[in-house]
Amino acid sequence: MNRVYIFMLFSFFIAFFLFYVLIPFLKKDNLTQYIREEGPKSHLVKAGTPTGGGIVFLIVPLFFIPFVKSKEFIFLYLAVLFNGLIGLIDDFAKSRKRKNLGLTAKNKILLQLLVTTILFVLYYRYLSFDVELGHFSIMLSPVLYFLLFLFIGVGTTNAFNLTDGLDGLLASVALPIFAAFLILGAVFVKDFSAIFIGMILAYLWFNSPKAGIFMGDTGSLALGGAVFSISVLGKFELLLAFLAAIPIIETVSVIIQVIYFKLSGGKRVFKMAPIHHHFELLGWSEAKIVFRFFIITVLFVIAGLLLYGGAR
Numbered sequence: 001m002n003r004v005y006i007f008m009l010f011s012f013f014i015a016f017f018l019f020y021v022l023i024p025f026l027k028k029d030n031l032t033q034y035i036r037e038e039g040p041k042s043h044l045v046k047a048g049t050p051t052g053g054g055i056v057f058l059i060v061p062l063f064f065i066p067f068v069k070s071k072e073f074i075f076l077y078l079a080v081l082f083n084g085l086i087g088l089i090d091d092f093a094k095s096r097k098r099k100n101l102g103l104t105a106k107n108k109i110l111l112q113l114l115v116t117t118i119l120f121v122l123y124y125r126y127l128s129f130d131v132e133l134g135h136f137s138i139m140l141s142p143v144l145y146f147l148l149f150l151f152i153g154v155g156t157t158n159a160f161n162l163t164d165g166l167d168g169l170l171a172s173v174a175l176p177i178f179a180a181f182l183i184l185g186a187v188f189v190k191d192f193s194a195i196f197i198g199m200i201l202a203y204l205w206f207n208s209p210k211a212g213i214f215m216g217d218t219g220s221l222a223l224g225g226a227v228f229s230i231s232v233l234g235k236f237e238l239l240l241a242f243l244a245a246i247p248i249i250e251t252v253s254v255i256i257q258v259i260y261f262k263l264s265g266g267k268r269v270f271k272m273a274p275i276h277h278h279f280e281l282l283g284w285s286e287a288k289i290v291f292r293f294f295i296i297t298v299l300f301v302i303a304g305l306l307l308y309g310g311a312r
Helices: 002-028 041-046 055-063 071-097 105-126 142-163 169-184 187-207 216-233 245-264 275-281 286-311
Strands: 130-133 136-139
Touching: 002 055, 002 187, 055 071, 055 187, 055 216, 071 105, 071 142, 071 187, 071 216, 105 142, 105 216, 142 169, 142 216, 142 245, 169 187, 169 216, 169 286, 187 216, 245 275, 245 286, 275 286
Parallel strands: none
Antiparallel strands: 130 136
16 A cells, blocks of 8 residues: 555656646647637636646656556556547647637547547457446446447546536546545556546646646546546446546536437527536536535545445
């Protein structure tokens, strides 16, 4: 366990230094945030904030690979790297277009399907095709598990991407999730989770309102890739429904909004989706939304841990 704490501390300090150096570089190169015109007007003040800070999530784990030397750790890192690179392409496209429009949704999903398939092909020999929660276990065929693998991979990364909309929101939601993995996981999961906890804490230092840097799609997709890969390798596929409750709710709110908008001829269920924007337009401050979503995540994580422990 001492090694986990050491990894967490070193991860924090390395990430802190990288963020400190990265912020003026991104400003100088004009890699800054562009705000959606249809979004909350209060977000307009965020225009010009450096974005793409999530590249730190792709760099820091590299420092720890020589000390871990496990195929499982490499799988987790590749999931982060591949998904983070999709986000990096998206962030770069937005910056060059000078609009909050990067990759199309279709192209992004196709790339996510591609990298998730590549991960499955590279590591299917090391994957277990059963889905379990304690003593409950169902063995799936390779084809069915592959479909589940795709669903969790693409679903998790997109859900995390949708949750990243307020200063500190996604990072605050991700912290309890990685803490749960730290408690429950095997050695390689503990190591990887500790590294991400350290990086997220460093990011929150600079992202607390008013944010000095945004993680961008690079960071949100990288975080989604980390949670997805830990879930399938650590056999937390079912538990993920509890741990990632807020990203799931955010995604469902978007699905409901889009379907109802089309069926009703332009009417809306929520003032704006994802649902954190709905609460913004109701008059909630960003800080209130972030704190309450964090608390909800902690409660769901505790419920998940109790269920996981009870099922065992």
